[in-house]
Amino acid sequence: MTASSSATGIRPIIWADDHLKLIDQRVLPNEERWVDCRSAAEVADAIHGMAVRGAPAIGIAAAYGLVLDALAGRDYEAADRVLMESRPTAVNLRWALLRMRELKSQGADAKALLAEAIRIHEEDLAQNLAMGEAGAALLPPNAVVITHCNTGALATGGHGTALGVIRSAWARGRLSQVYNGETRPWLQGARLTAWELLYEKIPARLIADGAAAHLMQREKIDWVIVGADRIAVNGDTANKIGTYALAVAARHHGVKFMVVAPSGTFDLNCPNGAAIPIEERPPNELTEFRGSRIAPEAMQAWNPVFDVTPASLIDAIVCERGVIEQPTEQKIRALLG
Template sequence: MIPTLEWLPAGVNFLDQTKLPLEETYVLATDYKQVATVIRDMIVRGAPAIGVSAAMGVAIGVDRSTAASLPALTEEVAVIAKTLAETRPTAVNLFWAIQRMRDKYNALAAANTPIPEIKAALIAEARQMYDEDIAACKQMGAHGAALLPQEGTVLTHCNAGALATCGYGTALGVIRAAVERGHKIDVFADETRPYLQGARLTAWELLHDNIPTTVLCDNMAGALMRQGRIQAVIVGADRIAANGDTANKIGTYSVAVLAKEHGIPFYVAAPLSTIDLATAHGDLIPIEQRAATEVTHSNGKQMTPNGAAIQNPAFDVTPAKYITAIITERGVLRAPYNESIQQMATEANSQLTTA
């Protein structure tokens, strides 16, 4: 698998996704502030990978702490968590992972666990989350593979593959699983302006797996759908509201509307940790606004006139009515999503409580 991130004795090692596809280099983060920078600057990206990166950021922050008492360490943990939480506002996995690490710390601190044992336990928790993410992606693939055509072309937008997770991928994991089961699938990858995650990252990793891939400009999908050249669409998600409304990379909403118009199934693949039951619907999802230079410049060259106003939202929200199914590691959700999501969440919580 592509090593998106890895816990090492020296720190957290990240594949620098800003340098792909032409340069495969790594960035070593040796403290939590460096992990925060890696997340903010999109050296690592994709909701599941962001979540595990944040967990490792908490772990390395605590591990490198010189606090001599639990009260002092508790104050430091709050600062670490706040710093990491301020990096990317839309991906709910970020906050889920930080809270899971804080819950682990609080339980250990309440039991007056010695600081060295707390450090070891938090490192173990972050590494367990890494393993869980890979397992969840493979389970998603198993559940979703049957939904894809036995033969045909699948469109995807942005990158929801191994690079967006700890390995295997969500949307691309479903494609991988289908190919592994003998489906004869090729992929259309939207370039995904302005950051070009589809052109740079999706194409790169699918070609690594020998899955035929064609890169499309973002405005080509509708014409190809009309020609009957796309049989299914599958994307990832950064946050799914309790009613099924889904935030994903900007441009996803347009693709979903086009798919609906042309009678093409539109699937979302994401782990349960991406579902935010506290957010009732998509209008409440915070949308990250990124730097104007991502739009105004390409490869260091200015592409727009001085004085032109720029909009650069990183995500848009696809209403649940456009989504054929949501694929998770626990199974496939279908409309009405407010009911199916709640039922799956209740079952998952029940099993955790029983365990």
């Protein structure tokens, strides 16, 4: 059994009959290296260690992680627990694990769990393609956009969320220029989004995160397009740190702001952004780069890796079920049922 390939040719997650292969996103674009996982604990390590990242990709990998322990006859509850604890902010992780847990409670064996993990993988790709078309339709002709972090095939089952909209817009001839922020401290924009944009031959320019407001002041930008790791029921959205600053700058400069995420990213039990857990990672990610210290030894650091953009700053949330403009709880519940 195999999951469908990516719509782009980029396949970051591969089920290989008896183990899971994850492209190691920590070493891209300089090296294409694969992490072979044969247990839920190894998948959890890959998630926490950022070998695999992006909310949808995390959920897919976690589903396969449960399958690995089910096939080996290891304790299912322990596998579920170690995976659930690997990244606290990405709701797709919890969503995928709860979906697998429900199937397990109905007596599913390892074969049935594998079929469900593959279904989650394939559904994500189909959702990405639907979101890509819906989001692209919002853009004006010859659109100029800014994106942040990596939301492409590497972060999903294929095609991408925000970057999927950009891919679809380029294919439809509606896009003229992309500016991608570097996304410190892990540089997902400089390393991964740049790699994907070059792969697709989409016209793009890399900018420092701090240059975005200056760019909006100098040039006509049509949309900022970002992904999401969790969306509260009122529309407040957690995404990679720096997203909130982009939204504030966009509102000041009259630039529209789009969030693109599958329906599994919505947390209807989360009332607002204040209730979203924000992961903080080790300070050395800021004080060092690739093992070399860039700040003085005694320097302290604060390293939240997500922030929350209020719904009031979001012009549209795009998911595979449709578009929510000026999101509110009423609109979100109406679309998601």
